[in-house]
Every structure is written in C-alpha cells, then in structure tokens.
Amino acid sequence: MTNHPHASVDAAGALTALAAAPAAELEPTLLEVCSSPTWAAAVAGSRPWSDREALLAANAAAMADLTVADLQDAMAGHARIGKPKSGDATSEREQAGIQGVDQTLLDELHEANAAYEAKFGHVFLICATGRTAATMLAALRERFPNDAATEAEIVRGELRKINDIRLNRLLDEPAS
Structure with missing residues (x-):
C-alpha cells in the first residue's frame, strides 16, 4: 500500500x-x-x-x-451485517451497501445471519466496505458450510x- x-x-x-x-x-x-x-x-x-x-x-x-x-x-x-449500529458513523459507513435495499433481501440477510450465529456462536464478519447487501448475503451463504x-x-x-x-x-x- x-x-x-x-x-x-x-x-x-x-x-x-x-x-x-x-x-x-x-x-x-x-x-x-x-x-x-x-x-x-x-x-x-x-x-x-x-x-x-x-x-x-x-x-x-x-x-x-x-x-x-x-x-x-x-x-x-462489530454490528450484525444488515443492522449497522444506529448513530455510529463508522458502522453506517462500512455497511452503506445495505441502504435502500429491498426488505425481502434484508429479511434473507437477517435469516442467514441468525443461522450463521447459531452455528458459529458469533456475528458473521465481513469487510463490508464497498459491498452490496446481495454480495454480503452471497458471501455469508458461501461461508456457512465452513468448519469453525x-x-x-x-x-x-x-x-x-x-x-x-x-x-x-x-x-x-x-x-x-
């Protein structure tokens, strides 16, 4: 860099x-x-x-x-993907890709997050900067089969x- x-x-x-x-x-x-x-x-x-x-x-x-x-x-x-911390400029900036997203996609993201958290015991963490909600959801689904x-x-x-x-x-x- x-x-x-x-x-x-x-x-x-x-x-x-x-x-x-x-x-x-x-x-x-x-x-x-x-x-x-x-x-x-x-x-x-x-x-x-x-x-x-x-x-x-x-x-x-x-x-x-x-x-x-x-x-x-x-x-x-870190905030849950799809739910930036309200009033936290860093969280909101990093998750800008979820702004204005269709509620159906947000619901899918929340559902996938819940399954991930149940399996791994922690939030799904991804560098969200520059990513759309759809790409974050795809990454979450791709990583879900991983072992701990x-x-x-x-x-x-x-x-x-x-x-x-x-x-x-x-x-x-x-x-x-």
Whole structure:
C-alpha cells in the first residue's frame, strides 16, 4: 500500500502524533479500530511506526497472533451485517451497501445471519466496505458450510482488512 490513494503530507503528521501518543490516549483510539485489547496492546507495542506500511504491518502481525478468544473480543465491536449500529458513523459507513435495499433481501440477510450465529456462536464478519447487501448475503451463504477453524481464519483476514481501512482513515482524516 505504498501508493495509498488518499496519502497526504498530513497523514505523516497523523502517524507521528499517533506513534507519540501516551498509552492512555492511544489505547482508546486503537480500541475504536479493533475492540480486542490484545490487538490494541500488540499494535501499540510495535511503535514507533516508520510509515503507513509499518502501521499496517503491525496490524497484520497483531491479527495473526490473536487467539480464538481474542477474535471474539474483536468481533464484539462489530454490528450484525444488515443492522449497522444506529448513530455510529463508522458502522453506517462500512455497511452503506445495505441502504435502500429491498426488505425481502434484508429479511434473507437477517435469516442467514441468525443461522450463521447459531452455528458459529458469533456475528458473521465481513469487510463490508464497498459491498452490496446481495454480495454480503452471497458471501455469508458461501461461508456457512465452513468448519469453525476455517471460518476463524477467514474472520481473522476480514478483521485485518477492516482494521487496515480504519487505520488508513485514522491517518487520512483530520482529527475532530
């Protein structure tokens, strides 16, 4: 991701500020990216990051080391696909593909989610950014036959993608 499409001079400043933040300030910021305390500690512990790629590599390394329990912590911070958290801009932005969708498709998505949750014991997790409701439903149905171990590894990869997007946004958007 060397040529990140939204990279700017301000992103370098944001990265420097993030890397220099006291632990008490950095932890809540990282937990907004990923709700796993283990992930947040691992990423924070990899500071300083020389550039965006180093921060994204820290995300990948931290994700690779998460236990099943840590993955559960990470998934706990995500809304059910098809039901973004009301008032949560991140959740609504990431699930924009369900806006204005036919109720029949939403009902199918909710039904498939319920079956997935009953089988795996957690929400169906997918990097929803840029996906339509129909493609998310198709992915859910495609992944449903997986065994728990296979699904855990897919979830790990999807979480890494989501974290990459959120970390890039953190660097690219001015602080409010």
